Amino acid sequence: MSLIVLLLLPFIGSCLAAVLPHNARNTESLLAGVVALIGTLQVALLYPQIADGGVIREEFFWLPSLGLNFVLRMDGFAWLFSLLVLGIGTLVSLYARYYMSPEDPVPRFFAFFLAFMGAMLGLVISGNLIQIVFFWELTSLFSFLLIGYWHHRADARRGAYMALMVTGAGGLCLLAGVMLLGHVVGSYDLDKVLAAGELIRAHALYPILLPLILIGALSKSAQFPFHFWLPHAMAAPTPVSAYLHSATMVKAGVFLLARLWPSLSGSEEWFYIVGGAGACTLLLGAYCAMFQNDLKGLLAYSTISHLGLITLLLGLNSPLAAVAAVFHILNHATFKASLFMAAGIIDHESGTRDIRKLSGLIRLIPFTATLAMVASASMAGVPLLNGFLSKEMFFAETVFISATAWIEMSLPVIATIAGTFSVAYSLRFTVDVFFGPTATDLPHTPHEPPRWMRAPVELLVFTCLLVGIFPSQVVGPLLAAAALPVVGTLPEYSLAIWHGWNAPMIMSLVAMSGGILLYLLLRKQLKRGRFKYPPIVGHFNGKRMFERSLVVMMRLARRIERRISTKRLQSQLFLLVVAAVLAGLIPMLHSSLSWGDRPKIPGSIVFVTLWLLAIACALGAAWQAKYHRLAALTMVSVCGLMTCVTFVWFSAPDLALTQLVVEVVTTVLILLGLRWLPRRIEEVSPLLGTLRKARVRRLRDLLLSALVGGGMALLSYAMLTRQTPNDISSFYLSRALPEGGGSNVVNVMLVDFRGFDTLGEITVLAVVALTVFALLRRFRPPKESMQLPAQQRLLAPDVVTDLVNPRHASDTALGFMMVPAVLVRLLLPIAMVVSFYLFMRGHNQPGGGFVAGLVMSVAFILQYMVAGTQWVEAQMSLRPARWMGTGLLFATVTGLGAMAVGYPFLTTHTWHFELPIIGDIHIASALFFDVGVYAVVVGSTLLILTALAHQSVRGHKPSSQPKPVVQQGAAV
């Protein structure tokens, strides 16, 4: 199995898991378990290939022009991590089967779980920096979704949010750092980066890129000062905590530190930042863990502390320490995952995680208790367990480090104190919970969990023991293979249990006895619940500080936003137009505006007169649009018609046809909308100040519009008087007939040369139609517009007249224009023929799908207008959405057809036939494309117009109709 298949497997599993039924706990868990198990076995089988520093590498083209490839790369270190991710993943899937309750929506859980597994796997086997950041952010996202799995709980939502904010922001810093790193090295390829350590450390950008990358890594691994998110992430289901927040995701930070160790470490900065953060976290985490009353809280702080230990080891700039770090990553994953699972079992069985309530559980769940005790002994660093070995290595490193005096002095002390704390909290976890009098006030009486819920814990604890007793046989070669890529050349070390009476051993003994003493001192007070927060540091509440800084940031952002931006559309548009004018002026800096010497077109008095009229209308519309809407609409239409005449005049028949029909449709549309607008009667503003302000604004707008208009006029005059050498257009002219198979060049361009553009355009049209439909479905017209027109309201109820709409008619069109209605019905077939004619001639003569479609829809709309919505819809079943769907499908399939026979998308093909009677026929595939265009245009125009027209029907429902205002019997 190649690496890519290995990587895709969890994601495929995730998709499958998402579609399984709601209560399929067994199937889900089986699926996740099998996916993880196959992955584990596969990774295990890869061991020979990476054992002696070998690297498996797979490369796929991604963005070769930018030198970016999708690289999968597995060396010993990545191998170890893959094994952890998939192996512990297998165990957690089994555990989760029993942990999740039947009511929980398991598809969501396992889908996210598997997707996370894939993301984590992708992170560790990425061979490219950008790719690492991508998977890094994916793990943050899936962690967010998993922490917030029980999203009905506020603490889960808040914890998820906090984790995402911290790790996501860290990820952004990481991205910035990685970009700089790639810039320094000249490549994002991991192999090149790892080989360029000297270059990177000597580079001027090193002091900038290092902190950025470290912020990313430290925030992910919950290192001081970003440690506060991890305890809140414990709101996640316990399998998630066991997997993400102990064994895998939080290890991503230390993974990255170790991964980039060859290229970044070895400098003063690295030592102080990484080592400092690690030492602080080590102490702080262990200290806080002692005072936790929640089992998972204790484990969370202990995880923080152990991650601090690993970080500190990596920060020491010594190869031996780095080996110890790799070893501790492995050991911590095994004992902490088992402890989390044990805590989950206790919670599951007894209904509480409060250490103060739990007591004497060894008599109720002896087997689980024994397992948990062995694991916590490993956590405390008791000999013959794996935790002891890496802790000894750590102690040895702190003793033998050569640095400035105060560091040499303080490091062993810090290490011993942290060891003391860890013994104390491990005792708290075991003695308080499992010994003492049997608790009686628990929500449930605990029993041993199902056989297979305990199995993962057993396996992990067994590993702890095995590694602890036979270290060099069990884990020796494995550790060597994993640590080799990190340190380059392996230093001398021995994995023996007994190294004689040396300094580390003495430190261990001091820590053991000190820890027991400390535990005995604190025990009573803790049991009584005297410490709500850890003393001293408890006052610095990371969560509160985080939330406060968020509030401050939001407030600041809002203030800035209020200051530099506006919500008023008028000001925004003004600025936009000003910007456009300025952009138009920029070219003028280099060359002045000048006229060309193109021969002028002979003038025509008719044309000039017509345009003078249209210009007057444009100005009139601008003047009157506020108070006289109908008049303004009419005047705008005059401009539209004049535009149409201009198209005809200057050899653009296609444009003229389209403009004409669009003009009709637009006018109908706006007329339909007019009645929903509020009445506006001209009045003088009462306040003088307001009036003056308005006048200033108007003057300003007037100047700007004059500027725009003048600029446009000058620009177009300059263009019109110049020769326009245009090479592109002659290409279209000469190819239209031989290659496009049509003599109407504009139409050939639309359906053939620029077919993709047209496809986009009809898609936009369809989207607009659907948006209009959706917006109007929820539209509730204002009350005043729903009333009958004033003339009808003033009519006495008993007056019989066919000139006005009968008051209780269901449709607005009823009772009007009976004779035209009949005549217009006859028009429909004629319009169909015209539409068909325009469509068919489109390729060679003016016409085409657009015009034909618009003509057809105008014919339908005419029916609506004269016969009424309900009559039309009772007689014909027009389904605009289907027209649109069919049209889009037709156009796309035509385009894909070309691809199917090996041409680029939307290539036209032409066929020639000899038919009896009709004669020579040739059909271009562009015709089918045009059918699609036609259908979409008909469908969307109809949908838009009928959606508006339906509002009138809705407004006129008899129930919503107001009573006539005139009293019965009043004179008319």
Add this chain to the structure above:
Amino acid sequence: MEEVIAIAIGVLAASGVWLLLRPRTFQVVMGLCLLSYGVNLFIFSMGSLFIGKEPIIKDGVPQDLLHYTDPLPQALVLTAIVISFAMTALFLVVLLASRGLTGTDHVDGREPKE
């Protein structure tokens, strides 16, 4: 003739921009209509104006820009006409929805407080 076209484009654009900056939604829709006429004509005029030289290939006429008018701006404008229709429709409906929701036809969805 060139002068007339240029002035017409200028006036259409100026009236359009003026209406665009007005406070009532109907004015803005009308302004967009006028502005799109102006812009369409502007793009169309980029292809040099000719009388009686439709870009429809006829037998025996050489296929070059001396004998036919430029088809490229025409194809662009044809697309633009349809898109501006869609835009007008969308704005009109947004206008109506905003009027129904807020009870006013001011572009900001509320009457200015003065």
